[in-house]
Structure formats: C-alpha cells, structure tokens
Amino acid sequence: MSEPAHATACAGSDTSTGRSTVSQPIISFRDASKIFPGRGRRAEVRAVDGVTLDVAEGEIFGVIGYSGAGKSTLVRLVNALEKVTGGSVVVDGTDLTGLSEARLRGVRAGIGMIFQQFNLLSSRTVAGNVAYPLEVAGWSREKRRERVRELLDFVGIADKADVHPRQLSGGQKQRVGIARALATNPRILLADEATSALDPETTQDVLALLRRVNRELGITVVVITHEMDVVRAICDRVAVMEHGKVVELGDAYQVFSAPQHDVTRRFVSTALKDRPSPEVLARLRERHPGRIVTVGVDEVAGSSALITRTLREHGVDGTVVYGGITEVAERPYGSLTLELVAASPGVRPLPDGVAPADGVDAAVAALRRVTDVVDLGTAADPHEDPSVVRRGVGQAPDDGPGGEERRARVIGGPARQVGGGPFGGPSGMTGGNDLTTGIIDDGGKR
Numbered sequence: 001m002s003e004p005a006h007a008t009a010c011a012g013s014d015t016s017t018g019r020s021t022v023s024q025p026i027i028s029f030r031d032a033s034k035i036f037p038g039r040g041r042r043a044e045v046r047a048v049d050g051v052t053l054d055v056a057e058g059e060i061f062g063v064i065g066y067s068g069a070g071k072s073t074l075v076r077l078v079n080a081l082e083k084v085t086g087g088s089v090v091v092d093g094t095d096l097t098g099l100s101e102a103r104l105r106g107v108r109a110g111i112g113m114i115f116q117q118f119n120l121l122s123s124r125t126v127a128g129n130v131a132y133p134l135e136v137a138g139w140s141r142e143k144r145r146e147r148v149r150e151l152l153d154f155v156g157i158a159d160k161a162d163v164h165p166r167q168l169s170g171g172q173k174q175r176v177g178i179a180r181a182l183a184t185n186p187r188i189l190l191a192d193e194a195t196s197a198l199d200p201e202t203t204q205d206v207l208a209l210l211r212r213v214n215r216e217l218g219i220t221v222v223v224i225t226h227e228m229d230v231v232r233a234i235c236d237r238v239a240v241m242e243h244g245k246v247v248e249l250g251d252a253y254q255v256f257s258a259p260q261h262d263v264t265r266r267f268v269s270t271a272l273k274d275r276p277s278p279e280v281l282a283r284l285r286e287r288h289p290g291r292i293v294t295v296g297v298d299e300v301a302g303s304s305a306l307i308t309r310t311l312r313e314h315g316v317d318g319t320v321v322y323g324g325i326t327e328v329a330e331r332p333y334g335s336l337t338l339e340l341v342a343a344s345p346g347v348r349p350l351p352d353g354v355a356p357a358d359g360v361d362a363a364v365a366a367l368r369r370v371t372d373v374v375d376l377g378t379a380a381d382p383h384e385d386p387s388v389v390r391r392g393v394g395q396a397p398d399d400g401p402g403g404e405e406r407r408a409r410v411i412g413g414p415a416r417q418v419g420g421g422p423f424g425g426p427s428g429m430t431g432g433n434d435l436t437t438g439i440i441d442d443g444g445k446r
C-alpha cells in the first residue's frame with residue numbers, strides 16, 4: 001500500500017489551494033469487518049474485511065472499486081446503517097461499536113448522505129424535501145423556511161422550490177439531494193455513487209458542487225465511485241477496494257502517477273487516455289519514421305517548456321504526435337508522445353560538439369534526466385511499449401535513471417519503493433429511513 005493505514009494524522013489537501021495538509025481523522029476504521037451471514041446454501045459474505053484507514057477532517061476522500069468490492073457497505077458502517085461484525089469505526093471521536101440507538105442518532109445527525117437514485121420524496125415539493133430533515137429535527141416553520149431558501153440558493157435551484165421532483169432533471173434532483181443532506185449542518189457528507197446516473201456534463205456540475213460543499217462549508221466528503229474520473233476530478237485521497245479489502249490507499253495524485261496494485265492500474269488506465277494503444281502506435285510509426293518517445297508531463301518535471309529547451313540544446317526537433325495533459329486533484333498530469341528528428345544543420349546550426357546522428361540519443365538521455373521517458377524506437381527499429389505490460393499486469397518498469405527521485409518530487413515526499421510505471425419512509429421512498437434524525441437510506445441497494 002502507498003501509505004501506512006494506521007496513521008493517526010492524515011495527509012490532507014493540495015498545498016497550492018492553501019488548505020491545511022495535515023489534520024486529525026474524522027473517521028477511523030480499525031480492522032473493521034462486516035460479514036453477512038450465509039443463508040441456506042448461500043455462503044457468508046465478507047463484504048468488508050479487516051479495513052484500517054483514516055479519513056482526515058476537511059478532505060474529499062474517494063473509495064473506488066468494482067461492483068461488489070464492499071464500498072457501499074464500508075460507508076454504511078460510518079453512519080451505522082450497517083454495524084461492524086469485527087473491529088471498530090470511530091466517527092468524530094465516538095466509537096460506534098455497541099452504541100445504543102439513541103446515541104447513534106446523535107452521531108447520524110452529523111452525517112449527510114446522497115445516493116445514485118436521489119431518493120427524493122415524490123409527494124413533496126423541492127422545498128418540502130429539503131425541509132424534511134428539519135421537520136424531523138424539530139425546527140420551527142420560520143427557521144425551516146429560511147434554511148431551505150439558503151440551501152436552495154447554495155445548490156443553485158432556488159427557482160425550483162415549488163416544483164415536484166418528477167419535473168426536475170437528474171442533475172437538479174441530485175442538487176435537491178445535496179441540499180437535503182446539508183440541511184442540519186452535518187460535518188460529514190457521504191456520497192454513494194452520486195453521479196453514476198448522470199451524463200458527463202451534469203456529473204462535472206455536481207462534482208463542482210461537492211467541491212464547494214467541501215471548500216466553502218468545510219464538510220468532509222466521502223465519495224464512493226467506480227469511476228476513476230470522479231477520483232481524478234475531486235478527491236484528495238483515495239482507497240481502492242477489492243473483495244472487501246483496501247488494496248491501495250494514498251494521495252490521489254500519487255495513486256495516479258504510480259499505481260501499485262493491478263486493480264488500481266486498471267482504474268487509472270480508464271481515466272488517462274494520454275498513451276497511444278499498440279494499434280495507435282502502429283499507425284503513428286507508419287506516419288512518423290523518426291524516433292518516437294513518450295514523455296511525462298507533471299507539475300515538477302516535464303513541463304513542455306523544459307522539454308522544448310532540452311531538445312533544442314541537442315539540436316533535435318520534436319513534433320507532438322499524440323498525448324494529453326489533464327488534471328489530477330487539480331494538478332497537471334499526463335504525457336506527450338513526440339517524434340524526434342535531428343534538426344538539419346542547414347536549417348539550424350547544431351550546438352558545439354553535437355553530430356546529427358548523436359543528437360536524438362543524447363536528447364533522449366537528457367530528457368530522462370528531467371522527466372519520465374518511454375522510448376518507443378523508430379519504425380525501422382520499434383521498441384515495445386512497456387506501459388502496455390505495466391498497466392495491464394503490473395510489471396515493474398525500468399523508467400531510467402532518476403525515476404524514483406522524480407516521482408518523489410512529484411508527490412512531495414521522500415523516494416518510495418514503487419512498482420508502478422512512470423505514468424506510470426414517506427411515500428415515494430424505498431429502504432429504511434430514520435424518521436427521528438431524518439436520515440434517508442436507500443436500503444443498501446438490496
């Protein structure tokens with residue numbers, strides 16, 4: 001794993017945002033397990049299996065995994081919609097193990113939750129939905145009205161207060177869900193596949209709203225998803241789950257740039273489309289006979305200006321033939337694939353002592369000193385792309401001298417042992433809903 005799971009203080013958010021980078025955990029899982037007993041011939045299910053991790057106060061923490069990995073069960077342990085069968089979960093200093101229902105209601109009051117299917121009350125207006133947890137909590141009519149107005153303003157649907165959910169788009173419904181979850185000022189928001197039913201553009205809008213919830217209201221957000229793009233867009237840290245266990249845990253940028261586990265590599269490859277596939281590479285070689293290299297671009301090494309300067313110093317022309325630079329946790333990350341050709345001395349004088357034939361080799365060596373480089377050879381002498389192997393089955397790459405040190409600079413810590421690549425209730429609702437706290441539950445989707 002990328003990070004000791006037992007740490008009591010957690011690495012927090014991006015320093016460039018000016019937010020605190022270290023804070024105390026607001027949620028702690030300690031060897032937490034949830035085993036659903038077998039029934040008849042059905043075997044027991046270890047939905048959550050010995051998970052130890054901390055969620056830092058004020059961060060956006062992602063939990064990613066394929067279907068059945070245990071993500072939903074893990075977060076349902078946080079508001080005790082499911083109870084641990086082993087280990088413990090501590091929320092905001094309170095150990096939930098063995099807590100009475102009355103005490104649990106107090107803990108739940110500090111936790112909001114939103115769902116993939118929104119779970120709105122179809123018989124109530126938008127304002128009525130948002131007011132619902134306030135009614136349950138005993139707020140006066142006047143205070144409720146004021147709070148609902150404030151919340152609908154915050155989520156950007158003040159004009160929809162009097163319409164019913166059926167008249168709303170998916171994105172608007174989720175905004176109502178978010179407003180309702182925030183109504184009683186929770187300190188934690190759990191988002192269970194909150195954007196999975198939305199189109200890509202609406203997904204971005206809702207993710208931007210969740211980021212505002214985190215930044216402007218200081219609410220810790222735990223995002224469950226099966227989409228690495230969601231992690232890329234908003235998460236500070238991420239836990240990758242498989243078969244009930246956390247198989248990788250770390251800063252989102254670090255996990256993207258040096259994924260350790262096969263499952264993580266598969267997720268990362270779905271979110272980063274910057275590398276040419278073998279088929280694309282074959283076509284590139286047909287069109288570009290020169291030396292093809294893929295260079296990493298990130299906030300420390302490999303800025304395009306640095307790459308251009310390095311090539312110029314070696315009398316080499318570089319043409320971008322493929323690539324993409326995106327943001328991971330609001331920091332630049334990606335790669336460019338270049339065709340390198342020694343500049344003709346007639347066109348541009350070579351630096352002293354550089355012969356045209358040496359230029360490309362020397363430039364590749366120099367690029368390796370400033371960024372991660374995958375040398376794909378030429379059409380006449382093609383080199384295999386090790387990242388195809390690396391991203392597929394996880395062999396450790398040889399990313400050239402200085403690779404570990406470079407990655408350490410990128411992730412802001414000491415050099416690590418890494419095996420990853422250089423880029424390397426009421427009507428209309430289902431489920432059990434706690435009418436005392438206004439907690440809305442989707443019944444665990446089962």
Ligand SMILES: Nc1ncnc2c1ncn2[C@@H]1O[C@H](COP(=O)(O)OP(=O)(O)OP(=O)(O)O)[C@@H](O)[C@H]1O
Pocket residue numbers: 036045046047065066067068069070071072073074226444445446
């Ligand atoms: N109430 C339950 N009774 C029995 N088994 C359950 C129950 N809830 C979940 N499970 C099982 O626990 C495992 C983990 O389920 P969980 O819903 O936590 O996974 P998930 O990663 O959220 O999956 P998905 O993305 O499909 O929702 C699955 O095998 C599931 O069938």
